[in-house]
Amino acid sequence: MTDAYPALTGHLADAGTDGYLLDADGDDSNQRYLSGMDSLGEFVALYADGEVRLLVPDLEAPRAEAESDADAVRRRSEFGFGDLVVERGPALAGPLATARFLADYGVESVSVPPNFPTGTADALRDEGIEVVADYDDAVTGVRAVKSPAEIEAVAAAQRANEDAMAAVEALLADAAVEDGVLRLGGDTVTSERVREVIEAELRDAGCELSECIVASGPEAAKAHAVGSGPIRAGEPVIVDVFPRDEASGYVGDMTRTFVKGDPDEKVREWYEVTREAYETALAAIEPGVTGEAVNDAVCDVFEAAGYPTLRTDEATDDGLYHPTGHGVGLDLHEEPKLSWGAGELEPGNVVTVEPGCYEQGVGGVRLEDVVVVTEDGYRNLNDYPRDLRVV
Amino acid sequence: MTDAYPALTGHLADAGTDGYLLDADGDDSNQRYLSGMDSLGEFVALYADGEVRLLVPDLEAPRAEAESDADAVRRRSEFGFGDLVVERGPALAGPLATARFLADYGVESVSVPPNFPTGTADALRDEGIEVVADYDDAVTGVRAVKSPAEIEAVAAAQRANEDAMAAVEALLADAAVEDGVLRLGGDTVTSERVREVIEAELRDAGCELSECIVASGPEAAKAHAVGSGPIRAGEPVIVDVFPRDEASGYVGDMTRTFVKGDPDEKVREWYEVTREAYETALAAIEPGVTGEAVNDAVCDVFEAAGYPTLRTDEATDDGLYHPTGHGVGLDLHEEPKLSWGAGELEPGNVVTVEPGCYEQGVGGVRLEDVVVVTEDGYRNLNDYPRDLRVV
Numbered sequence: 001m002t003d004a005y006p007a008l009t010g011h012l013a014d015a016g017t018d019g020y021l022l023d024a025d026g027d028d029s030n031q032r033y034l035s036g037m038d039s040l041g042e043f044v045a046l047y048a049d050g051e052v053r054l055l056v057p058d059l060e061a062p063r064a065e066a067e068s069d070a071d072a073v074r075r076r077s078e079f080g081f082g083d084l085v086v087e088r089g090p091a092l093a094g095p096l097a098t099a100r101f102l103a104d105y106g107v108e109s110v111s112v113p114p115n116f117p118t119g120t121a122d123a124l125r126d127e128g129i130e131v132v133a134d135y136d137d138a139v140t141g142v143r144a145v146k147s148p149a150e151i152e153a154v155a156a157a158q159r160a161n162e163d164a165m166a167a168v169e170a171l172l173a174d175a176a177v178e179d180g181v182l183r184l185g186g187d188t189v190t191s192e193r194v195r196e197v198i199e200a201e202l203r204d205a206g207c208e209l210s211e212c213i214v215a216s217g218p219e220a221a222k223a224h225a226v227g228s229g230p231i232r233a234g235e236p237v238i239v240d241v242f243p244r245d246e247a248s249g250y251v252g253d254m255t256r257t258f259v260k261g262d263p264d265e266k267v268r269e270w271y272e273v274t275r276e277a278y279e280t281a282l283a284a285i286e287p288g289v290t291g292e293a294v295n296d297a298v299c300d301v302f303e304a305a306g307y308p309t310l311r312t313d314e315a316t317d318d319g320l321y322h323p324t325g326h327g328v329g330l331d332l333h334e335e336p337k338l339s340w341g342a343g344e345l346e347p348g349n350v351v352t353v354e355p356g357c358y359e360q361g362v363g364g365v366r367l368e369d370v371v372v373v374t375e376d377g378y379r380n381l382n383d384y385p386r387d388l389r390v391v
Numbered sequence: 392m393t394d395a396y397p398a399l400t401g402h403l404a405d406a407g408t409d410g411y412l413l414d415a416d417g418d419d420s421n422q423r424y425l426s427g428m429d430s431l432g433e434f435v436a437l438y439a440d441g442e443v444r445l446l447v448p449d450l451e452a453p454r455a456e457a458e459s460d461a462d463a464v465r466r467r468s469e470f471g472f473g474d475l476v477v478e479r480g481p482a483l484a485g486p487l488a489t490a491r492f493l494a495d496y497g498v499e500s501v502s503v504p505p506n507f508p509t510g511t512a513d514a515l516r517d518e519g520i521e522v523v524a525d526y527d528d529a530v531t532g533v534r535a536v537k538s539p540a541e542i543e544a545v546a547a548a549q550r551a552n553e554d555a556m557a558a559v560e561a562l563l564a565d566a567a568v569e570d571g572v573l574r575l576g577g578d579t580v581t582s583e584r585v586r587e588v589i590e591a592e593l594r595d596a597g598c599e600l601s602e603c604i605v606a607s608g609p610e611a612a613k614a615h616a617v618g619s620g621p622i623r624a625g626e627p628v629i630v631d632v633f634p635r636d637e638a639s640g641y642v643g644d645m646t647r648t649f650v651k652g653d654p655d656e657k658v659r660e661w662y663e664v665t666r667e668a669y670e671t672a673l674a675a676i677e678p679g680v681t682g683e684a685v686n687d688a689v690c691d692v693f694e695a696a697g698y699p700t701l702r703t704d705e706a707t708d709d710g711l712y713h714p715t716g717h718g719v720g721l722d723l724h725e726e727p728k729l730s731w732g733a734g735e736l737e738p739g740n741v742v743t744v745e746p747g748c749y750e751q752g753v754g755g756v757r758l759e760d761v762v763v764v765t766e767d768g769y770r771n772l773n774d775y776p777r778d779l780r781v782v
Contacts, residue, residue: 041615041724058706059614059713062751066613077705085732091505091526114482118512119505119524133510135482209600222457223450224432315449315468322450341476360453 003050004071005034011138012048012111017130019048020138021110023098023120029330030113030139032249036069044098045070048107055079055101074101095123102129113137137335144327144335145348150250151372154328154350155381157245157252158370160205162384164198165256168214168239171197172258173391177233182260191215191227198241207243210332213255214239220365221358223322233261236270236365236388238356242332251332253352254382255368258389269305270357270365271388277301277355278367278386281324281338285353285371285378291342295324298338298355307357310340317360325352328370349373350381394441395462396425402529403439403502408521410439411529412501414489414511420721421504421530423640427460435489436461439498446470446492465492486514493520504528528726535718535726536739541641542763545719545741546772548636548643549761551596553775555589555632556647559605562588563649564782568624573651582606582618589632598634601723604646605630611756612749614713624652627661627756627779629747633723642723644743645773646759649780660696661748661756662779668692668746669758669777672715672729676744676762676769682733686715689729689746698748701731708751716743719761740764741772 003009008020022045024031026038034045034052043064044055051071056064058081064073079100084093098120102110109130112121114137121131146154175182175189182189191214199209215227216237231237240255257271277298284294299309299320307319323339328350336342336349345351349372356366369382394400399411413436415422417429425436425443434455435446442462447455449472455464470491475484489511493501500521503512505528512522537545566573566580573580582605590600606618607628622628631646648662668689675685690700690711698710714730719741727733727740736742740763747757760773 058701058708062613062708063615075706082701082705082731089526090728090730090732091528112509114508114510116509117505118503118507118509118522119526121509121512122524131509133513135480135510137482222453224454310449310473314473315466317449317453337481339481340473341481 004052005047005142007142008047008138009050011134011136015111015132015134017109017111017132018107019046019102019105019110020134021046021098021102021112021116021131022139023094023112023117024115028115029143029334030137032330033143034139035064037064037067038249042094044101046102046105046107046110048105053105055098079104091119092123095120096127099124099127099129111138113139140335143329145346146329146350146372147348150329151348151350151381153245153248153250154252154370154372156248157207157243157250158254158381160202160207160243160245161241161252161254162382163205164201164241164243165239165254165384167197167201168194169258169389169391172231172237172260175260177261180232180234182231182233188230190230191219194231194237194239195227198239202241202243205243206246208246210242210244212239212241217363218361220363221317221360231260234259234263236263236267236363238364238366240366240368249330251328251330252381253328253332253354253368253370254384255354255356255366256384256389257365257367258391260391263388263390267363267365268388271367273302273305273307274355274357274365274367275386277320277324278353278369281353281355282371282378282380285345285351285373286376287346287373288344290344291336291338291351292340294338294345295340295342298324302355302357318358320355320357322356325354327351345373347373347375395443396438396533398533399438399529400441402525402527406502406523406525408500408502408523409498410437410493410496410501411525412437412489412493412503412507412522413530414485414508415506419506420534420725421528423721424534425530428455428458429640433485435492437493437496437498437501439496444496446489470495482510483514486511487518490515490518490520502529504530531726534720536737537720537741537763538739541720542739542741542772544636544639544641545643545761545763547639548598548634548641549645549772551593551598551634551636552632552643552645553773554596555592555634556630556645556775558588558592559585559630560649560780560782563622563628563651566651568652571623571625573622573624579621581621582610585622585628585630586617589630593632593634596634597637599637601633601635603630603632608754609752611754612708612751622651625650625654627654627658627754629755629757631757631759640721642719642721643772644719644723644745644759644761645775646745646747646757647775647780648756648758649782651782654779654781658754658756659779661750662758664693664696664698665746665748665756665758666777668711668715669744669760672744672746673762673769673771676736676742676764677767678737678764679735681735682716682727682729682742683731685729685736686731686733689715693746693748709749711746711748713747716745718742736764738764738766
């Protein structure tokens with residue numbers, strides 16, 4: 001028997017289930033990973049007996065047969081989907097066809113990821129199938145260890161990221177300062193304008209446009225505020241870009257902080273502690289070290305410098321109020337984490353390292369690269385200066 | 392007591408549950424609709440006592456408090472999230488904090504949508520909370536009836552759509568034919584090039600770039616094939632564009648079929664039956680008519696002309712192998728459907744009407760508009776010629 005994913009087969013043996021079941025659309029990264037398909041619609045993927053088998057709407061079947069690398073593509077109509085819609089309604093027809101599909105493979109119990117739809121789980125249970133929520137999300141565990149091709153896909157997205165960052169830096173360097181505000185070519189330089197420059201670079205590089213962060217002033221302190229309005233001299237500008245390569249589906253992630261003109265002493269101190277934390281994290285990363293230990297080392301740096309962290313105040317919005325990093329791959333946020341409770345790193349993990357220092361109402365700074373864990377440490381997938389970029 | 396969503400309150404009374412619970416990120420349209428928030432991360436929304444209450448990660452809290460129109464924004468740290476991560480692990484900490492959040496509001500039973508995460512549902516059940524899968528997906532039912540502002544948001548997306556379609560038509564009209572292939576400005580006209588023109592128009596109109604369909608030849612017959620390579624004279628080109636207005640989040644959807652030069656008799660016959668089916672669907676649409684009846688009327692037209700439909704052959708890839716239409720709003724595919732088992736239309740429903748005729752290995756045609764159901768019929772949100780666009 002071939003076994004496409006031995007780690008998943010091992011999970012099934014431990015859980016005592018016959019198969020691993022996904023019910024999602026191709027935007028779900030577990031689904032995309034197992035099926036090799038980026039689909040518009042919802043479909044079912046079953047991993048059992050070492051093989052990936054799909055159950056797809058009939059209108060997706062020609063494309064699935066052409067594009068998927070699954071071992072089998074079955075159509076809903078094989079399992080009486082049309083009659084089930086009439087008899088049981090459209091919401092239950094899919095889960096009931098899935099129950100018949102499982103029966104066809106002799107599968108009586110399945111593990112499912114935490115995000116598996118409750119509607120499907122409960123309908124399968126009503127049909128006598130045991131459904132076990134797998135809180136370890138075993139497929140994400142498989143995905144957390146990247147192949148060389150996956151690592152290169154992330155690295156390619158980072159090349160696009162660096163080009164975008166260089167374009168931002170050139171624009172800020174070219175800008176003049178009038179009444180404290182950046183101006184260029186007769187217009188005020190805003191977050192929106194900087195974002196357009198980034199989007200044009202990413203588009204040219206074959207990346208999907210996702211909203212990126214260009215935030216200065218008080219907005220730089222807010223989690224996930226994308227930033228808006230004029231950029232002022234002396235204020236740090238956080239530029240956080242996370243492009244997805246359209247062809248591969250893999251994502252990059254990188255942050256630099258820029259200042260036009262002279263940053264004040266407080267901003268320099270924020271950056272200094274952030275840079276020290278960044279270096280401390282990298283020095284700690286190697287196989288066998290836990291993501292929690294890396295995060296703890298970063299918190300040590302901030303706390304020693306007198307800044308709050310989520311370890312000293314679970315509700316803080318100031319200091320370092322987010323974890324050190326997260327895996328990237330098909331998802332922007334995936335396993336492993338550099339955070340509380342995170343387990344041991346292993347070769348092939350691809351993670352961000354992104355400490356930052358913030359003060360609500362004032363501003364913030366952040367520095368972020370993506371590294372791959374190697375046999376003896378890490379390899380940084382980024383190549384861009386890491387100091388506070390004073391332009 | 393104010394009651395933000397009487398239809399949801401009615402659902403809770405019928406189901407005998409205390410609240411309606413969502414656990415998803417802001418990309419989930421139910422979540423976006425109830426919370427008024429388009430968030431990067433996962434959060435919880437509870438509708439109970441006529442109010443919307445959110446439970447968000449602490450790092451999302453500042454933004455949620457600023458942007459959401461919910462009645463309450465609570466932080467995970469209020470419910471001991473950090474300790475739960477340490478004691479029970481990161482996967483269970485969220486659901487267990489959610490159980491405490493529910494208890495804080497005296498909620499002992501919840502309805503959840505079919506796509507609610509099984510991991511959360513099972514963890515809440517272990518905490519003694521009753522979780523009932525709501526296969527009617529009551530929030531999607533609320534969303535299916537659009538306010539005037541929502542209808543205008545879809546109409547705005549359709550204006551962008553028409554501009555994109557006009558740009559495609561101009562490009563195809565300008566092209567010359569060399570050896571049967573379209574050429575313009577020294578280059579071959581490909582699906583990719585046409586897609587670039589569409590994307591530029593949509594970007595200028597403030598729409599997110601989603602992959603659109605520009606498919607000719609055999610690709611035009613494949614469901615969801617986006618199309619690639621040179622466009623040939625005489626072959627129908629299906630152009631199906633579904634832009635999302637960035638500011639509102641609402642989506643448009645429109646398809647036209649173009650032919651450069653002289654289409655053969657078969658293509659003209661495909662288009663003739665498709666156009667007749669389209670007119671038949673529109674004539675049928677009014678409040679009280681079921682989506683199934685509209686779809687049946689469309690199937691009647693195709694079957695009378697000798698083409699297969701999903702009604703005559705559930706597994707067909709030829710003829711009309713997809714339903715007549717679907718709702719559009721925050722989702723590209725939402726309620727109500729014009730399909731088998733679909734219920735009665737009511738004023739405020741916004742649906743596509745998109746019959747098409749296909750032959751695998753050869754090609755296909757499709758015609759699609761979006762209409763809003765009115766008190767006495769429908770209003771078409773599109774204004775673009777509806778004949779086979781021979782350019």
